[in-house]
Amino acid sequence: MRIAVLGTGSAGRVLAARFAELGHEVTIGTRDAAATSARTEPDRMGNPAFPQWQAAHPQVALADFAVAAAGAELVVNATGGAESIPALTLAGADNLAGKVVMDIANPLDHSLGFPPSLLVKDTDSLGEQIQRAFPGVRVVKTLNTMNASLMADPGQLAEGGHTTFVAGNDGAAKQTVTALLESLGHRDVIDLGDITAARGTEMILPLWLRLMGTLGTPVFNIKVVR
Amino acid sequence: MRIAVLGTGSAGRVLAARFAELGHEVTIGTRDAAATSARTEPDRMGNPAFPQWQAAHPQVALADFAVAAAGAELVVNATGGAESIPALTLAGADNLAGKVVMDIANPLDHSLGFPPSLLVKDTDSLGEQIQRAFPGVRVVKTLNTMNASLMADPGQLAEGGHTTFVAGNDGAAKQTVTALLESLGHRDVIDLGDITAARGTEMILPLWLRLMGTLGTPVFNIKVVR
DSSP states (O other): OEEEEEOOSHHHHHHHHHHHHTTOEEEEEESOHHHHHTOOSOOTTSOOOHHHHHHHOTTSEEEEHHHHHHTOSEEEEOSOGGGHHHHHHHHOHHHHTTOEEEEOOOOEEOTTOSSOEESSOSSOOHHHHHHHHOTTSEEEEESTTSOHHHHHOGGGTGGGOSEEEEEESOHHHHHHHHHHHHHHTOOEEEEOOSGGGHHHHHTTHHHHHHHHHHHTOSOOEEEEEO | OEEEEEOOSHHHHHHHHHHHHTTOEEEEEESOHHHHHTOOSOOTTSOOOHHHHHHHOTTSEEEEHHHHHHTOSEEEEOSOGGGHHHHHHHHOHHHHTTOEEEEOOOOEEOTTOSSOEESSOSSOOHHHHHHHHOTTSEEEEESTTSOHHHHHOGGGTGGGOSEEEEEESOHHHHHHHHHHHHHHTOOEEEEOOSGGGHHHHHTTHHHHHHHHHHHTOSOOEEEEEO
């Protein structure tokens, strides 16, 4: 499948690398590909400069958001939550129309320090905002409840014996995403229903962040025991 | 131990019955014990009228909030989230002073129908509100992330192989609560740190409510896989 991963951060990188490893044709989308290719310093999260990463992953292409989206069958929103709507706007509603958009972002507000609070919550969610802003897109909220390395390789923890959620208004889009997740090793995918369920999955971030501090690692996940 | 359980709803009832079964001296606290004892109709959640329940649990006493709190070593807040501060105010700061208050309530706002939204979230929590309103009390937030029957008998699901959180500012109070939880069968108790962690545990309610609908049962819980 031709997959565009929007966002050059750690989540975008590990997912892009893993999709390429599985044989997909992957392009990472960024605001300004020329600028991204010219970087020499680590990004604000401390990830190595993108060209350094790309040299180790030559099978992953880099393009402006719109070019990446136009060429893709499926688009992953791996941008920061505060930048997701602007990034998708640059990708272009026409380039996204009819496509599945896997939204893995969280609407974190880092402006007040750690822990971040949520830019939207409870009666709305980032997933819903994206679906409303791009009604022609088939948004599926998923993967936002775990660390990037677990998104791409869930089998590293308890042989994948933990839970992954999907939520969205389009059943076929959720089936496509679920199959893709299963190909990554996600063994327990729960369909929570329509996109309003993104409220619930985004709102576990405060618990997730606290657990990361308590456990001293981001490599954990929740399992729904039933 | 002498335990006061504030609240006559299903959570209060099942916890009171279980504590009594384990040999504790249990009093359920209510706003007006005489009125509660005179009820003949099911409550608004459909639970049988309190006298009917109490006839089957004669070892559990009933008293006004203040009387119940005054006689207790440990107090459980099992009132609805919107009524918790008023109930504790009736219980009386002097009667609660220095005592452990296990806060198991969620600040649900049912005024807009189902699903309820949260009265407080993200940058504050009910647990913190209670701690601020009653600075002399040792608040421990716990059990609010699961159904009442699992609170009292976690072993009914996966032999107790799922997670229970505690959060609070007083380490000794959390130890007391953890020991009590373990006596109920809670096998995986995670201490999340200070009372601000209540934000995280209260904010999983939207996911919990959605899962209840998806799974068709309230008898499930999350396990932190690490």
